[in-house]
Amino acid sequence: MITLAIAGKPNCGKSTFFRAATLAHAEIANYPFTTIDPNKGVAYVRTPCSCRKFGLNCGHCNDGVRFIPINLIDVAGLVPDAHKGKGLGNQFLDNLRQAHAIIHIIDASGSTDIEGNPVEPGSHDPHTDIDALIYEMSMWLYGILEKHWSKLLRQATSKTSNLIKLIAETLAGLGITEPDIIRAMNETGFDIHKSDDKSLILLSCALFRNAKPMLTVGNKIDSMQKEKVLILEKEGIHIASAAAELALRNADAAKIISYIPGNSEFAIINPDSLNSAQKSGLAGISTLLKTYGSTGVQSALNNIVFSLLDMIVVYPVEDETHLTDGKGRILPDAFLMRKGSNPKEMAFQVHSDIGNGFLYAIDAHTKMRVKESHELSTGDVIRIVSTAK
Ligand SMILES: Nc1nc2c(ncn2[C@@H]2O[C@H](COP(=O)(O)OP(=O)(O)OP(=O)(O)O)[C@@H](O)[C@H]2O)c(=O)[nH]1
Ligand SMILES: [Mg+2]
The missing domain is CATH 3.10.20.30 (Beta-grasp domain)
Structure with missing residues (x-):
């Protein structure tokens, strides 16, 4: 089964996204390192069910909308120098081994600093978090490769084809294949005869990029001005409100509303049963759906599976x-x-x-x-x- 890992700095909303997508339990709180051990659950990608093309009702879809299971892992937050053991260290990076792709959650509202501590909303530039995560992951991979490097070079006897095989064997547990290595070598102009630290770091970055496709999700858009959200969207950042999706899924599970994940609207089942807080909460989410088309959680999962993973x-x-x-x-x-x-x-x-x-x-x-x-x-x-x- 396809496995996606949710990664990002602490306190950006990874567990909220995980819970919204799986309805499995995960601790959520406004401080860094709420999650220590990874949460694992089943999420779904959404697709039109083929039964409708045959004029049938298969009984396995929701009104022609089919949900197909995938595994989701919510890992601990990652801070600068995690690859050197900072924060919770790089042990959790091991959880990324089994992932086919990564959902990188950033706090688009800028209300948490690079280590996940709450700060004045808008005072932290979320763009810096994107490079920071890629750097940490690449350096983690570099650390693994570097440990074996002199042995690999010796065994390769100056032949690039041998080296590719040996790297693939060493990194097999990470889901890195020979084609990934060849692509990464071509992209970085890797030369076996001139392999210094710098070229190995560049190779590690390219390897990670090739082996673990990543979607950057700008979370917490519900607490942002529309203009700022639209700028991020234009930059290619996938926008989302995990909190809004979690509220909708919980309300649907409690039969307060009827909502199909990924839809641009929901129906209130019994308006008279709602208290005023529920009414205003749902009204806010309804406005968000009208503004952005969806909460962005389901579309993030779909985007990774159907576009990035093809x-x-x-x-x-x-x-x-x-x-x-x-x-x-x-x-x-x-x-x-x-x-x-x-x-x-x-x-x-x-x-x-x-x-x-x-x-x-x-x-x-x-x-x-x-x-x-x-x-x-x-x-x-x-x-x-x-x-x-
Ligand atoms: N406004 C808003 N707040 C959110 C959203 N998603 C998460 N939060 C809040 O952000 C804080 C952190 O959420 P978590 O889901 O625990 O974040 P995390 O990334 O798992 O944090 P760690 O486990 O500590 O790394 C909580 O106060 C959440 O309620 C969102 O979409 N909108
Ligand atoms: Mg968490």
Whole structure:
């Protein structure tokens, strides 16, 4: 399953974002290092369900909106020099190992300093937090690489191809692959014969960038002037209010409102049951939704999975006429796969036996056979025919 890690300096709203996205418990408070041990939970990406294209109601979506699970990890805050052990040190950076991508939360309202201490709103420039986090993560990776560097160079016997393999073996636990290393070497003009500290640091930065795509999320927009939020958005920062999303999801869970995550509106179920604080809270969030289109939490998750990680959604079925599995359930599974995946890879995602016994596949839209090498598209419903049951 895809895993995303939420990272950022202390007190920027990581746990609030995590709770809003998962409804799992996580401590939230206005001081640094509230979170020490990572919180882990299940969040969802949102996609139009393919059942509607067939005029069906699968029973696994919310009015045609399908939610597909992903893992989310909320880690401890990261302060300058964390890679040298400052703050909670770099132990939690290890939590990033398993992440396919990183959600970098910044406090866009500028109401916390670089170490997460509350300051006068607007007095801290959130842009500085972006570079600080990238620097810490890159230096952490550099630290790992540097520890092994002289041994790796010796074993590589001056051959770049050997070195690439050896680095990949050393960093395999971080999800860093040979193509990541080749790209990073090309980007930085790495030369095995001139590898000094500086070139190794540059390589580490590029490696991190390639291996762990990152979306910067400017949080706390509910406490900011619209003009300032729009400037950040223009700069390519994804804007969000995790607090607003958390309030909406909690109110939906309590049946106070009806809200589908990612929507630009919600409905109050019983207006007479609300006290005045609830009424004004919801009115404020309603204005925020009208102003920015959504709270930005769901769209952040979607953006990472579908844009940065380039995933598509495909649905395996056993019966391409009724779109059912062996138990008669309509489109019970929705898989996230890398763009460019083919039916045989999809068969392996269902089960390794199904993949090994792959014969051919049928596209439920066209009812035609598709080749093992056919590139799948998002929304495809595919029957896999395999010798394995
Ligand atoms: N106004 C506003 N406040 C928020 C938002 N998200 C979080 N906060 C507040 O920011 C403070 C820190 O929130 P947390 O979620 O605990 O932050 P964190 O990044 O997990 O903090 P650490 O675990 O200490 O690193 C709390 O007072 C939250 O209520 C938001 O979207 N808007
Ligand atoms: Mg926290």
